[in-house]
Every structure is written in C-alpha cells, then in structure tokens.
Amino acid sequence: xxxxxxxxxxxxxxxxxxxxxxxxxxxxxxxxxxxxxxxxxxxxxxxxxxxxxxxxxxxxxxxxxxxxxxxxxxxxxxxxxxxxxxxxxxxxxxxxxxxxxxxxxxxxxxx
Amino acid sequence: xxxxxxxxxxxxxxxxxxxxxxxxxxxxxxxxxxxxxxxxxxxxxxxxxxxxxxxxxxxxxxxxxxxxxxxxxxxxxxxxxxxxxxxxxxxxxxxxxxxxxxxxxxxxxxxxxx
Numbered sequence: 001x002x003x004x005x006x007x008x009x010x011x012x013x014x015x016x017x018x019x020x021x022x023x024x025x026x027x028x029x030x031x032x033x034x035x036x037x038x039x040x041x042x043x044x045x046x047x048x049x050x051x052x053x054x055x056x057x058x059x060x061x062x063x064x065x066x067x068x069x070x071x072x073x074x075x076x077x078x079x080x081x082x083x084x085x086x087x088x089x090x091x092x093x094x095x096x097x098x099x100x101x102x103x104x105x106x107x108x109x110x111x
Numbered sequence: 112x113x114x115x116x117x118x119x120x121x122x123x124x125x126x127x128x129x130x131x132x133x134x135x136x137x138x139x140x141x142x143x144x145x146x147x148x149x150x151x152x153x154x155x156x157x158x159x160x161x162x163x164x165x166x167x168x169x170x171x172x173x174x175x176x177x178x179x180x181x182x183x184x185x186x187x188x189x190x191x192x193x194x195x196x197x198x199x200x201x202x203x204x205x206x207x208x209x210x211x212x213x214x215x216x217x218x219x220x221x222x223x224x225x
Contacts, residue, residue: 033213033214040218040219040221041218042201042216042218042219043201043216044216045214045215048213088154099156101153101155103153104151104152106151
C-alpha cells in the first residue's frame with residue numbers, strides 16, 4: 001500500500017503570510033494531484049503534476065513535484081482568508097489505476 | 112453547470128435502516144467512484160465502476176453496496192447503517208482509470224445516523 005504523508009496537519013496564519021504544505025512518500029507516483037476542499041463540499045482539483053521536477057503556478061499557488069516523484073509541495077504566497085480550507089494531495093501509483101490520498105492539511109487564514 | 116451531482120446533500124437515517132445515496136454525472140465519464148470521508152480525514156475509496164465492471168476495495172465492509180444502472184447514475188446502498196457509518200460520502204468520476212485522467216468530485220452527501 002502506498003502512503004502519502006502531509007505536513008503540517010493544521011496551519012493557522014495571518015493574512016499576507018506565506019506558507020508551504022508538504023506531501024511525502026517512500027513510493028514513486030506516476031502523477032500527483034492537489035485538491036482544495038471547503039467545509040461541506042467535495043474536493044476541487046487545483047493541479048496535476050506528472051514530470052519529476054515539474055513546477056506549476058496557479059496565481060499565488062506554486063506546486064512542485066520532486067525529482068524522484070516521491071514528494072510534492074504547495075507554496076502559497078500572501079495568503080488570503082479565501083484560501084482557508086482542507087488541502088489534499090493524492091497520487092496515482094505506477095500502474096496508474098489507484099489514487100491514494102494524503103491525510104490533508106487544514107489551513108486557516110485569519111484576516 | 113453542475114457536472115457531478117449528489118442527492119441528497121444531507122441525509123439522516125436511523126440505526127439499521129437501509130439508506131441509498133445517489134450520484135449522477137453529465138460528463139459521460141466511464142468511471143464512477145464512491146469515497147467515504149470522516150471528519151478531518153482524507154477520502155477513503157470504497158469501490159468504483161469502470162463502465163459496468165464493479166471493483167470493490169478489499170477493506171470495504173459488506174454493508175456497503177453499489178449499483179450503476181447506466182453511464183450517468185450510480186448509487187450507494189448502506190444495508191444496515193451503524194453509528195460508525197456517519198460520514199461525508201463523495202462521488203467522483205473520471206474518463207478512464209489511468210493517471211492521466213483526473214477525478215471530478217461531487218459536493219458530497221453528509222450522512223447522519225441516529
């Protein structure tokens with residue numbers, strides 16, 4: 001079973017601060033996805049990274065896939081209260097047929 | 112426009128009383144998934160349909176069943192809900208099972224068992 005560990009589990013910061021969320025595994029993933037989930041709603045896909053070392057930017061969010069495709073990070077610049085939510089990473093195994101979720105990082109951005 | 116629709120959004124059932132949750136999709140995707148998500152935890156895959164082919168996860172209790180009468184609809188049946196089955200149930204779809212095909216989630220149904 002492939003496991004994904006996310007850290008930190010909880011993060012409470014002030015508006016305008018920067019933050020990084022990590023997603024780590026001892027296994028190789030063929031691709032990795034990041035989702036954001038608001039209370040009472042389903043996860044919404046933010047980005048998919050496929051190539052080792054790949055960096056993708058989505059406005060103030062920067063996603064990086066590790067060179068060995070075992071880890072990923074999400075960096076948010078100048079966080080805003082609207083960024084509040086549960087951030088989930090999820091990776092596909094090498095066969096590409098099983099999606100494993102990390103435990104999630106619950107982010108709260110205070111005005 | 113909603114792409115993955117789940118009904119109802121909130122469901123209350125009694126201990127041991129069968130309940131059915133529904134999911135529909137307008138994406139014409141081949142794969143439909145059911146996940147269980149408990150408070151502050153990651154979604155846990157229960158099973159999925161690849162077209163009409165049912166795939167059960169090894170640790171999914173027998174209490175949970177699923178039906179997919181056509182491409183657009185998929186149902187989750189809980190035969191005898193226990194208090195531990197209270198959770199958010201998420202339906203997701205993808206065009207195919209391979210990693211290049213992203214999963215799209217519905218808004219979820221929050222199940223309460225009294």
